[in-house]
Amino acid sequence: MLEIRNLHARVEGKDILQGINLTVRPGEIHAIMGPNGSGKSTLAGVLAGREMYEVTEGEVLYRGKNLLELEPAARACEGVFLAFQYPVEIPGVSNTYFLKAALNAVRKYHGEEEYDSFDFLALVKEKMKLVEMDPSFLNRPVNEGFSGGEKKRNEILQMAVLNPMLSILDETDSGLDIDALRIVANGVNKLHTSDNAAVVVTHYQRLLDYIVPDFVHVLVNGRIVKSGDKDLALHLEDHGYDWVKDIQESVPERV
Amino acid sequence: MTKEQSIHSYQEQFAAFEKTLNGESGSSFHALRREALLQFAETGFPTLRNEDWRYTNLNPLTGTAFAMAIQPAESAMLRSQAKAHALRIPDALTLLFVDGHFLPRLSDLGSLPEGLEVRDLPAVLREDALPVGSAATDATVMRNNPFTALNTAFTRQGVTLSVRRNALIEQPLHLLFFSTPAATPFVAHPRVVIDVEANAQCSFVEQYVGDPGAVYFNNVVTDVHVGENAVVQHIKIQDESTAAFHVAANYATVARSGHYANHYIGLGGALLRNAIHAVLAGEGAHCTMNGVYIPGGVQHMDHFTVTDHAVPNCTSHELYKGILTDETRGVFTGKIIVRQDAQKTDARQANNNLLLSENAQIDTRPQLEIYADDVKCTHGATVGRINDDQLFYLESRGIDRAQAGNILSYAFASDIVTRIPLASLREAIDDRLYRRLEESWKK
Numbered sequence: 176m177l178e179i180r181n182l183h184a185r186v187e188g189k190d191i192l193q194g195i196n197l198t199v200r201p202g203e204i205h206a207i208m209g210p211n212g213s214g215k216s217t218l219a220g221v222l223a224g225r226e227m228y229e230v231t232e233g234e235v236l237y238r239g240k241n242l243l244e245l246e247p248a249a250r251a252c253e254g255v256f257l258a259f260q261y262p263v264e265i266p267g268v269s270n271t272y273f274l275k276a277a278l279n280a281v282r283k284y285h286g287e288e289e290y291d292s293f294d295f296l297a298l299v300k301e302k303m304k305l306v307e308m309d310p311s312f313l314n315r316p317v318n319e320g321f322s323g324g325e326k327k328r329n330e331i332l333q334m335a336v337l338n339p340m341l342s343i344l345d346e347t348d349s350g351l352d353i354d355a356l357r358i359v360a361n362g363v364n365k366l367h368t369s370d371n372a373a374v375v376v377t378h379y380q381r382l383l384d385y386i387v388p389d390f391v392h393v394l395v396n397g398r399i400v401k402s403g404d405k406d407l408a409l410h411l412e413d414h415g416y417d418w419v420k421d422i423q424e425s426v427p428e429r430v
Numbered sequence: 431m432t433k434e435q436s437i438h439s440y441q442e443q444f445a446a447f448e449k450t451l452n453g454e455s456g457s458s459f460h461a462l463r464r465e466a467l468l469q470f471a472e473t474g475f476p477t478l479r480n481e482d483w484r485y486t487n488l489n490p491l492t493g494t495a496f497a498m499a500i501q502p503a504e505s506a507m508l509r510s511q512a513k514a515h516a517l518r519i520p521d522a523l524t525l526l527f528v529d530g531h532f533l534p535r536l537s538d539l540g541s542l543p544e545g546l547e548v549r550d551l552p553a554v555l556r557e558d559a560l561p562v563g564s565a566a567t568d569a570t571v572m573r574n575n576p577f578t579a580l581n582t583a584f585t586r587q588g589v590t591l592s593v594r595r596n597a598l599i600e601q602p603l604h605l606l607f608f609s610t611p612a613a614t615p616f617v618a619h620p621r622v623v624i625d626v627e628a629n630a631q632c633s634f635v636e637q638y639v640g641d642p643g644a645v646y647f648n649n650v651v652t653d654v655h656v657g658e659n660a661v662v663q664h665i666k667i668q669d670e671s672t673a674a675f676h677v678a679a680n681y682a683t684v685a686r687s688g689h690y691a692n693h694y695i696g697l698g699g700a701l702l703r704n705a706i707h708a709v710l711a712g713e714g715a716h717c718t719m720n721g722v723y724i725p726g727g728v729q730h731m732d733h734f735t736v737t738d739h740a741v742p743n744c745t746s747h748e749l750y751k752g753i754l755t756d757e758t759r760g761v762f763t764g765k766i767i768v769r770q771d772a773q774k775t776d777a778r779q780a781n782n783n784l785l786l787s788e789n790a791q792i793d794t795r796p797q798l799e800i801y802a803d804d805v806k807c808t809h810g811a812t813v814g815r816i817n818d819d820q821l822f823y824l825e826s827r828g829i830d831r832a833q834a835g836n837i838l839s840y841a842f843a844s845d846i847v848t849r850i851p852l853a854s855l856r857e858a859i860d861d862r863l864y865r866r867l868e869e870s871w872k873k
């Protein structure tokens with residue numbers, strides 16, 4: 176589904192990603208871990224099409240298409256979804272309006288009929304149950320005044336409504352209390368099928384108890400320096416990143 | 431045409447206009463017209479050296495020759511033509527004006543609610559019954575506002591609206607000003623006089639529309655008196671042809687504990703000047719001024735507002751927002767005067783602008799003249815651009831850049847609409863605003 180080859184990217188003239196290789200197949204869940212500032216959000220942003228990141232080398236194939244050539248909106252319509260580490264607040268735009276505009280944009284892209292308000296509301300209320308969100312959040316401006324945890328739930332609600340093929344969850348677990356973590360993880364698991372895939376960025380093994388990854392990658396200084404199965408995350412939890420930092424000059428293992 | 435030639439042509443027009451007045455030319459109102467014309471000729475058109483007009487070059491207006499608007503033939507077709515441009519406000523009563531002339535037979539006069547009186551201005555003037563001494567006909571006002579003097583010199587067309595004591599008028603009154611496409615540019619000087627007596631409540635929607643591309647000049651004066659404890663919602667939707675000239679002066683006087691709210695939506699006109707002069711004349715009076723302007727192409731929009739706190743314990747709130755695209759130019763001046771007596775004044779003002787293009791320009795200036803010492807006055811102006819993080823957030827959900835930009839600019843403007851306390855009108859305006867913004871993001 177996703178194939179990243181030797182991806183290099185920079186921001187403000189600073190090289191951040193320095194040769195990422197990663198392959199994600201349908202049905203898989205990948206976890207990406209790594210120290211602060213190692214480039215995890217940058218990778219997520221490059222995949223979603225954030226303009227401020229400049230790709231200097233490498234390529235990204237997504238379902239046979241050159242992903243880097245697509246506008247951000249087209250990527251979303253093609254099924255790429257990014258749950259933001261820091262979701263932005265949009266005063267003056269209600270959550271319902273936003274969700275409906277997004278869903279209808281995706282449907283229009285695929286030549287499908289747009290939802291009217293009535294059908295849309297039924298759908299979104301159904302999806303809200305998945306993340307145990309109160310319907311009152313629908314009338315509030317997007318993320319405005321939401322608590323940290325509420326913002327993260329709202330991201331998963333959007334994911335549920337848009338039903339993407341490839342979800343990239345950037346620290347969706349940070350800021351969640353224990354109950355919320357379970358609810359959000361549950362939501363992600365319910366949305367997971369053998370046809371779609373997820374890349375989960377996290378600092379904590381805790382999340383991976385709920386969302387069990389097929390692969391765990393360690394990103395250090397813009398490169399994947401170690402890949403393994405879910406046990407790698409347990410090992411990192413106990414030993415930190417220092418031991419992997421030492422091997423960062425070695426050739427990264429291919430998955 | 432130079433400014434002098436332009437003034438001269440209005441003088442000639444006045445001579446011709448006088449001849450059509452017959453017996454009326456002996457009336458006291460006509461004496462006022464003559465004074466107004468003299469005053470206009472003496473002051474002349476404002477230049478950039480005039481502080482109040484510093485950012486608005488009137489050459490395109492003074493350089494155009496305008497014939498006097500003529501009385502249109504009333505027909506059902508004319509009404510539907512005008513209605514085609516109008517906002518649909520389901521519960522409103524419509525008063526139709528075409529080329530500045532009030533057309534009673536094409537207006538909903540049959541079903542006026544009790545307590546509301548509408549009179550055709552020519553009839554009022556024939557009786558010489560227009561209350562002289564209102565703000566707009568004050569000698570000082572005319573000296574300082576040459577366009578008001580010019581309007582007074584030619585005042586004949588328009589209406590007077592009176593709302594009786596204690597009357598609660600629920601249906602909004604929709605004053606629809608339609609300008610017809612004409613072979614030669616024409617000028618109209620409509621005058622609307624609104625007198626709302628004590629304890630009454632009412633809403634007026636003043637809307638200006640014209641065929642796209644039509645060149646004309648609307649020189650409008652409205653004169654509003656808000657009685658004691660009365661509440662007036664005055665909504666203006668300026669949606670003129672983008673080739674038209676629109677210069678308006680709106681004078682409001684608010685008596686004790688009265689509330690005057692002016693909501694302005696500005697979309698049309700090649701050259702627009704919208705002035706509001708509100709005087710809080712009785713203790714406890716309140717004035718709200720909210721506005722949004724969205725010029726496109728090369729439109730020039732100048733908003734000039736004056737809030738005059740003449741007595742103690744009055745409040746005023748003003749919020750103007752602008753979205754500027756293409757090569758447009760916007761001007762906002764917010765003058766707050768607090769007279770020496772006006773202790774405990776509470777005045778707030780803000781002007782926020784969104785620049786969507788490198789070539790758009792906004793000049794914004796608060797002007798505070800405070801002569802009392804125990805007052806609260808706040809003001810602030812901002813000029814910003816679309817927030818990239820918000821734009822990307824929307825795009826990352828499948829909404830293309832044009833629509834995302836449209837959603838964000840609409841969100842910026844929409845809180846002006848949400849402050850209009852008439853649901854039916856809000857919907858109609860929402861619709862119109864959204865379409866207008868869509869045009870600017872499609873490019």
Ligand SMILES: Nc1ncnc2c1ncn2[C@@H]1O[C@H](COP(=O)(O)OP(=O)(O)OP(=O)(O)O)[C@@H](O)[C@H]1O
Pocket residue numbers: 186187189191209210211212213214215216217218227260
């Ligand atoms: N707009 C920017 N301007 C300058 N530097 C930036 C910008 N965005 C990111 N960086 C830098 O790029 C590096 C990688 O940042 P990134 O956000 O990808 O890290 P991360 O792995 O997601 O970290 P964290 O675990 O703290 O979320 C950091 O050193 C960061 O300071």
Ligand SMILES: [Mg+2]
Pocket residue numbers: 215216217260345346
């Ligand atoms: Mg990050």
